[in-house]
Amino acid sequence: MRISFTNAAGNSVVFSEGTRHMYRIRSREGLSHIPTDLQSQRAPNQNGATLINQLFEPRDMTFDLMILGSKQEQIERRRLMNRIFNPLLGEGILHVVLDTGDEYIMSCVADGTPNFIQDEVQGVFIQEAPLDLFAPDPFWRSVRVSQTPMTAYLGLWTFPFSFPIEFGQTGDFAYIDNDGDVPCPITIEFRGPALNPRIDNVTTGEFIQINREISATQRLEINTARGRDKKIEIVDEDGTRQSAWGWINPESSLFNLVPGTNEINYSADEGADEATVIITYQKRYVGI
The missing domain is CATH 2.40.30.200 (Elongation Factor Tu (Ef-tu); domain 3)
Structure with a gap:
């Protein structure tokens, strides 16, 4: 060791x-x-x-x-x-x-x-x-950071990004397998344009929705971890950040990926075909 x-x-x-x-x-x-x-x-x-x-x-x-x-x-x-x-x-x-x-x-x-x-x-x-x-x-965390891109993702990635990394499937839905021992939080990055973007964990019935427009030059960052890492922010093209807690749907739940297969779905009232979504997570383990 x-x-x-x-x-x-x-x-x-x-x-x-x-x-x-x-x-x-x-x-x-x-x-x-x-x-x-x-x-x-x-x-x-x-x-x-x-x-x-x-x-x-x-x-x-x-x-x-x-x-x-x-x-x-x-x-x-x-x-x-x-x-x-x-x-x-x-x-x-x-x-x-x-x-x-x-x-x-x-x-x-x-x-x-x-x-x-x-x-x-x-x-x-x-x-x-x-x-x-x-x-x-x-909880122990996997060193490998896994990522699942969704919706019109191919060709839209910006460099640099960090290794080691795992890529998931492309589309407005994805099946994410959490083979860890406990639920793990996720980081979600929405890149506009999109109106009222929403992401559902169909497996658990939970969702996260922001009731506002995200322009083509903005991105929405959501971290569902507990404590000081938890955030919902809109980032402008120049890097300026603003809190988006005031626009979150009150019935939203900052969900985790439960152990097993999670069916994740992305939608928006407008712009769903043009926007991109990237979900990042690290699996968690009780012991080693």
Whole structure:
């Protein structure tokens, strides 16, 4: 296994289970297990209880890390570790590569700085560094970003875009297979012209509709994730952004892709044949 952590400032470090690596993983916990909050209620004289809901708690991960090197190298690498795992920087990205080659990422923050413990074996200085990471969103995400284009898409893409990437089918509807363990949020990009654009998840019966016109030089961006990433914005040709929450249909639901096959449909009162829609998502997993 190989893990890397990149903080919000862009600094990163890589640890490996390989014996020749100067940054090593000695042991790790929490990559597969997530605590669960089982919510239940109990009536008078009831044997047992009635299960109401079950929710995942945030994920705690513990790594027992080792740093090898001379005394001077230890000082430099210890300083690097403190800089990278500075909790004041907020969430960074943990990237895990399994022995099978499968890769996963997760947003997390250091729960305190590394606790360095120094030892010496046959003239080689070993710096043990127990480290705790806290992930408010407990789910692993696929490294691969999947995209499904819809409606008059071919020939209208603008560069650059990021790899790795998966392309879906073209048309005013698409079948998107979410083979992850849990629902995953989506990012939707509408490029006009379109009047009152709407996208339906036929599988769940949910939809998102904006009650206004999107011109040929504008695009509408929707992110259905929870928290600060959630947004509905209209972006002008010069990059100016404005919130579009005031134009959303009140019956809309910022839906996720449920596990399994999702039938997605795009429509608009006018301009549906000329507009383009691109749906972007990352599959999510309970454990690795």
